[in-house]
Amino acid sequence: MYVSQRTRAILHGTLGLALMLICWEIIGTYKLAGYTWPSLTDVVTFATEPTRLGLFSRAISATIQAVVLGYVIGAAVGFISGAIITLVPAVKTSTDSTAAVINAIPPIALGPLLIVLLGYSAAPVALAALHVFFIIYVATVAGFQSATQTHRDVFQALGASKGTVFYRLFVPAAVPNITTGLRMAAPSAMIGAILGEWFGAPRGLGVLIVSAMQNFQIQLLWSAVLFASILSLSLFAFFGLVERLATEKFKD
Amino acid sequence: MYRSDTCAVPSRSKNTGLSLRGVHKTFHIKGKEVKAVDGIDLDVANGEFIALIGPSGCGKSTLLRMLAALENPTSGTVEIDGRPSAELAKAHRLGVAFQDHALLPWLSIFDNVALPFRIAGRPVDRDRINELLALVGLSEFERARPKQLSGGMRQRTSIARALALQPGVLLLDEPFGALDAVTRRHLNGELQRIWLKDSITTVLVTHSVDEALYLADRIVVMSSRPGRILQVVDVPFGRPRTREMTRSKTFHDICDELTDALRGLDQDTGNTS
Numbered sequence: 001m002y003v004s005q006r007t008r009a010i011l012h013g014t015l016g017l018a019l020m021l022i023c024w025e026i027i028g029t030y031k032l033a034g035y036t037w038p039s040l041t042d043v044v045t046f047a048t049e050p051t052r053l054g055l056f057s058r059a060i061s062a063t064i065q066a067v068v069l070g071y072v073i074g075a076a077v078g079f080i081s082g083a084i085i086t087l088v089p090a091v092k093t094s095t096d097s098t099a100a101v102i103n104a105i106p107p108i109a110l111g112p113l114l115i116v117l118l119g120y121s122a123a124p125v126a127l128a129a130l131h132v133f134f135i136i137y138v139a140t141v142a143g144f145q146s147a148t149q150t151h152r153d154v155f156q157a158l159g160a161s162k163g164t165v166f167y168r169l170f171v172p173a174a175v176p177n178i179t180t181g182l183r184m185a186a187p188s189a190m191i192g193a194i195l196g197e198w199f200g201a202p203r204g205l206g207v208l209i210v211s212a213m214q215n216f217q218i219q220l221l222w223s224a225v226l227f228a229s230i231l232s233l234s235l236f237a238f239f240g241l242v243e244r245l246a247t248e249k250f251k252d
Numbered sequence: 253m254y255r256s257d258t259c260a261v262p263s264r265s266k267n268t269g270l271s272l273r274g275v276h277k278t279f280h281i282k283g284k285e286v287k288a289v290d291g292i293d294l295d296v297a298n299g300e301f302i303a304l305i306g307p308s309g310c311g312k313s314t315l316l317r318m319l320a321a322l323e324n325p326t327s328g329t330v331e332i333d334g335r336p337s338a339e340l341a342k343a344h345r346l347g348v349a350f351q352d353h354a355l356l357p358w359l360s361i362f363d364n365v366a367l368p369f370r371i372a373g374r375p376v377d378r379d380r381i382n383e384l385l386a387l388v389g390l391s392e393f394e395r396a397r398p399k400q401l402s403g404g405m406r407q408r409t410s411i412a413r414a415l416a417l418q419p420g421v422l423l424l425d426e427p428f429g430a431l432d433a434v435t436r437r438h439l440n441g442e443l444q445r446i447w448l449k450d451s452i453t454t455v456l457v458t459h460s461v462d463e464a465l466y467l468a469d470r471i472v473v474m475s476s477r478p479g480r481i482l483q484v485v486d487v488p489f490g491r492p493r494t495r496e497m498t499r500s501k502t503f504h505d506i507c508d509e510l511t512d513a514l515r516g517l518d519q520d521t522g523n524t525s
Contacts, residue, residue, distance in 0.1 A: 150354040157320040157348040157423070159341045160371045168370065172358045250358045252399050 036218050047223035062204040066193040070128025078133040082140025103134040111199045124196030131188035139181025143174025175250040179243040186235035269453035270296040275328035277314050288314045290478035299451040303464035303471045311479025312457045320348050320423050344372040347414035351426040353406040355398040361409050362394035368416040384412040404435040422454040440466050461510045
């Protein structure tokens with residue numbers, strides 16, 4: 001039953017994706033949305049042209065670097081903040097409101113600020129990290145609270161120290177929530193990095209998108225967007241797998 | 253009217269296992285004071301098995317939680333071997349099992365039973381764990397996860413975990429409350445067998461008169477809120493208890509009397525609330 005449901009989900013997903021790509025192709029071929037909508041085959045031919053390999057691989061690797069670095073920093077800071085407020089509940093209100101304020105600032109407004117503070121090349125990393133931070137922070141705090149009262153009672157009656165309760169109960173109990181957060185954070189890290197690159201990073205997919213738009217290089221623009229989506233989806237799929245494995249092991 | 257008013261039963265041993273003196277517990281719920289436990293005095297001898305029965309909300313679980321150092325009494329003292337129960341908990345000398353088995357889903361059955369060793373920071377005694385798993389009949393399942401086992405097997409694991417460090421006191425809060433009648437009866441037999449091995453001082457909170465009568469040396473009947481001790485009944489059966497005993501007239505008589513007493517209490521609560 002479980003397997004068939006999963007297979008069906010994959011089948012539906014593939015079908016939806018195929019349908020979307022077919023629509024893209026049809027709209028592009030018959031120019032249903034005007035001349036700024038190229039067909040899928042045109043975009044793929046353009047993107048896979050050997051002479052453009054260098055251009056795209058430089059941009060993609062720059063974006064990947066920013067995403068990975070921002071993701072790791074954001075996840076680490078989010079986890080550590082979540083852990084601190086679990087161990088020292090007194091700071092919860094102030095940490096919560098700080099995190100909420102950071103999350104409330106539109107990243108588009110934060111971008112120029114970060115460039116002034118950190119420079120052009122660090123802005124993509126910083127924006128990616130900020131996005132990831134908030135998601136992981138919320139997931140960690142919720143995760144630590146998912147240990148049941150009876151679990152806590154058993155640990156307390158067995159004479160566990162605060163530290164033991166933390167790493168033998170709270171951390172493992174939080175794993176499913178945190179991996180869900182990691183999956184949700186993956187596309188957000190992408191958005192953050194590309195947005196950061198828009199403001200004038202030396203290279204990256206975001207740079208490519210902006211310059212292609214300004215120079216009306218339609219196929220370049222679509223190619224860059226296609227690469228960004230593929231990257232984002234791969235990250236999402238990878239962390240989806242991590243989440244599934246973790247949930248299987250750590251949940252009832 | 254009550255069959256035995258033998259509140260001052262002489263202890264089987266001179267050492268006092270547990271001692272509750274003038275214990276009161278008041279909760280503050282939405283600005284209202286709720287008296288959960290009102291003036292409990294009780295001594296439990298070393299190696300004695302006590303069952304606490306009473307209607308829902310009579311404070312028997314609160315009493316057990318105070319023994320487990322999970323709640324502090326509002327006034328009065330809860331002592332185990334002459335020391336506050338919190339000290340015993342810190343010394344890893346308490347064993348507890350609840351209605352919710354509270355096994356850790358990410359650990360194997362073996363590692364769940366070994367948890368008290370890890371909490372106490374002691375090297376895991378593999379022989380002890382294997383012995384306990386054999387005792388509760390789960391040797392073949394040591395690599396399994398809790399979710400792969402039945403409800404009864406999980407409760408047995410939970411009891412094995414409670415026994416891991418050879419605790420001074422075993423505290424059981426409705427450990428079989430969520431199980432079907434057949435499994436429950438079976439596990440009552442198992443618990444007696446396990447208990448007879450070391451005769452650890454045990455307090456069992458239960459709704460089941462049958463279970464209390466089959467397992468306990470003494471049964472403490474509590475009144476509905478605020479919880480007070482109404483009656484302490486000496487169970488006249490020797491050990492090991494057999495299923496034949498549960499079919500005897502004496503067993504049924506005491507059973508009926510206790511059930512009537514509890515039913516009366518339940519009606520009282522019904523009228524006042």
